[in-house]
Amino acid sequence: MMMTSFIFDVDGTLTNAREAIDPVFEKFMHEFVENNTCYICTGSDRPKTLEQVGEKLTNKFELTFHCSGNHIFKGNQEYGKTNWQLSKEQYKFLEDALDSIDYPEKTGNHIEQRIGTANFSICGRNATLEQRSRCSKWESTHQARQSISEEFNRLFGKDTEALVAGETSIDIFKLGHNKGQTLEYITDDVVFFGDKCFPGGNDWDIAKQSNVFYQIDHGWQQTFEILRKQYHNH
Numbered sequence: 001m002m003m004t005s006f007i008f009d010v011d012g013t014l015t016n017a018r019e020a021i022d023p024v025f026e027k028f029m030h031e032f033v034e035n036n037t038c039y040i041c042t043g044s045d046r047p048k049t050l051e052q053v054g055e056k057l058t059n060k061f062e063l064t065f066h067c068s069g070n071h072i073f074k075g076n077q078e079y080g081k082t083n084w085q086l087s088k089e090q091y092k093f094l095e096d097a098l099d100s101i102d103y104p105e106k107t108g109n110h111i112e113q114r115i116g117t118a119n120f121s122i123c124g125r126n127a128t129l130e131q132r133s134r135c136s137k138w139e140s141t142h143q144a145r146q147s148i149s150e151e152f153n154r155l156f157g158k159d160t161e162a163l164v165a166g167e168t169s170i171d172i173f174k175l176g177h178n179k180g181q182t183l184e185y186i187t188d189d190v191v192f193f194g195d196k197c198f199p200g201g202n203d204w205d206i207a208k209q210s211n212v213f214y215q216i217d218h219g220w221q222q223t224f225e226i227l228r229k230q231y232h233n234h
Contacts, residue, residue, distance in 0.1 A: 003037065004211075005062070005188040006231070009203055010042040012195035013216045013223055015052045017136075017167040018129065025224050026057060032227060033060045041065040041182050041192075043171045043202055045114045046073065068173055068202065069182040070116025082116030084174045090156055094120050097148045103138060105131050116177060120148070120162075121169040136167040145170050146200060163202040171202045180205030191231075193223050 011017040014029070021029070032038070038061050042049055046066045050058055058064055059075045066073065070082040086094075094111050098120075107124035119125075122144060123135035139145060145164045152162040152172070161178060165171040171178075179202060183190065192210040194203030195217070207213035216222050 003188040005037045005039060005186050005190050006032075007039045007041050007182070007186075007190055007192045007206065007210070008223070009192075009194035009196075009216075010040060010044060010049060010052060011166045012219060013193050014040075014220055016219060017132065018048070019052065021053055021057070022220060025220055026054065028224065028227070030057055030060065032232075033057065036231070037062055037188060039063050039065065039182070039186070041069060041179050041194075041206060043068050043117070043119070043165045043169075043179075046071060063182075063185060065179070065182045067114045067117040068171055068177065068179045070173060070177055071114075072185075082174065082177055084116050084177065085113055086111075086118045086172065087156075090118075090152070090160065090172070093152060093155065094148075097151070098122070101144055103135070103144070105134065107131060116173060118172040119165070119169050120172065123168050127168070132168050139168060149200065163196075163204075164200055165196060165202040178205045179203060180209055182206060183209055193226070 008014050015021045040061050049066055063079060064073045072079040098110050101122060103122055105123055107126040109125040110121050112119045112125055123131055149162040149164055149170050159175050161175050162170050162172045190210040192207050192213040193216055194207060196203040197207035197213050197215040198204055214226055
């Protein structure tokens with residue numbers, strides 16, 4: 001009989017985007033992770049994950065795949081990483097795309113190179129939670145990230161990939177180095193929880209290869225409810 005591993009995205013799945021985990025849910029997750037084989041797989045970097053999930057809980061996971069699996073930790077020890085960066089042409093494309101978007105609240109730090117990935121944000125990484133929320137609402141009607149991702153992939157898709165991620169951004173990585181790569185480390189049946197489990201979303205590749213996946217549309221509360229009702233005594 002196959003064992004089951006649980007893999008969790010962070011933003012929109014274990015926490016609200018860029019916010020700390022709810023204390024009641026955190027207590028539940030400590031117990032759940034102690035009793036099940038669990039992994040984190042997030043587009044965010046290590047510092048943001050620790051800030052949101054907390055160091056103690058993060059280090060209980062079997063492995064934590066940061067930067068879409070391009071920076072891996074076991075406990076607090078680095079386990080592996082991918083060396084990749086945007087080319088000058090790709091960086092220039094993103095700068096031009098940002099200039100062409102008629103969005104009023106651009107806060108700075110729009111293109112962030114992470115370990116093995118890059119993140120592009122329309123409102124910028126300097127945005128407050130309120131500014132991010134406004135950008136997310138604007139984005140839901142304008143779909144700017146979708147069109148930028150598609151154009152990026154048309155130009156650079158033979159070796160690089162851009163996918164819609166989180167509330168306000170796009171994740172970019174070397175082709176094949178999206179979240180799906182993390183399954184190479186797992187031999188169990190996989191249950192995956194993520195908020196972008198659709199074509200063009202940064203959870204799609206891992207979701208479609210999982211034995212079961214849950215598209216989380218209603219935040220960490222939905223994840224909490226599914227775990228309590230279906231897997232608590234797993």
